[in-house]
Amino acid sequence: MGILDRILGRQPANQRQDTTHSDDVDGLVSLSGTTTFGREAITTLATRHGIADGGYLELPGSLQREPDNNADPNAVAVIVEGERIGYVPGYAVDVAQISKVGARAVRVQIFTEMLPKGLRAEAWAWLGSKAPQWEWSEKKRPPMSSKAKAKASHDGSSQMVREALAGGGSRAAEFRAGMVNGVHYLELVEPIKQLKREGRLEEALALSLAAIEGAEGGRDGREPAPFYTEQAAIIYRKLGRRDDEIAVLKRWLALCPAQYRDGSRIGERFSKLVGG
Structure with missing residues (x-):
């Protein structure tokens, strides 16, 4: 492991190629619950659109408050084609700017990948007022596996x-x-x-x-x-x-x-x- 050699003084420090990108994209939030609460819904959606073995979707959706949610009365669910695929993270609920009982339209992107333990999904929603500025795309996919x-x-x-x-x-x-x-x-x-x-x-x-x-x-x-x-x-x-x-x-x-x-x-x- 190169970094171990460097720490122990076995080799000089070398500059490494920058392979990362900024995650500071205004209005963009990563949805929570896509592999737990929303797993079944995303699997249904993926099958419907032919990406059950892995793929990419960008679809219109809606944000819906859940005041009767016993776990979190402030929860904001993300609904796509009638399927609840996940939730807006708590820190972004205010950014979502929806009324106490209302809903609002939102643009959603979903990535799926078939891993040894089953279908893995990651999803993002654009909460900004301008056109979506996605961090990831069909050709530039996010990391999906633990590794x-x-x-x-x-x-x-x-x-x-x-x-x-x-x-x-x-x-x-x-x-x-x-x-x-x-x-x-x-x-x-x-x-x-x-x-x-x-x-x-x-x-x-x-x-x-x-x-x-x-x-x-x-x-x-x-x-x-x-x-x-x-x-x-x-x-x-x-x-x-x-x-x-x-x-x-x-x-x-x-x-x-x-x-x-x-x-x-x-x-x-x-x-x-x-x-x-």
Whole structure:
């Protein structure tokens, strides 16, 4: 894994090709529930339009409030051809601009792909007042599988780091403080997860510890990002290294502002280990 070599100083940092794109598209929202609540509806819709084995649709739809929804009275469902395919995410409900009991027309795009576990669907709605500005298209499909999503997440983090460093100023300085051997700690989330999935625990631990160093350098008076400490602790636990697990948890707690320690998962785990 190239990024592991870079962290451990085995090779120089190389620039990587920018394969990502901006997700800051005004008026565009990714629908929730397409693989849970809306799974059956999307399967029906996909079969109706001949994309049950994978494909793309762009169709008119409508947004409909669900005041009687017991789980969320503020929920806004997305209806396409009579099928409830998903929901507008909570943060975008106000942007949807529909009355308490009303509905409004909306443009929807749906991507489907047949994966080993069955049909996977991702859908977006355009809530803006202008013509839709889609981030994805029939020829430029979004990541659908877990592996593809992980890669996209990693690429997105890398792009954010590159843009911050290139922009200069205080933001660039903050990001440089979080670098370890030319790699920012934010770029290590997916590699750590991948190494753990592959059972390469020692290598995952090496990346986690390097990321902890980066997170500490970039904390700017705040608590270090806890993810990397949590991963290191989990790996130590799997390796039966209890004292090391306690030490890495204690390291994070020592840098965490007092008001955030007790309610944290790291604080709870530490207390359990030391019998507090």
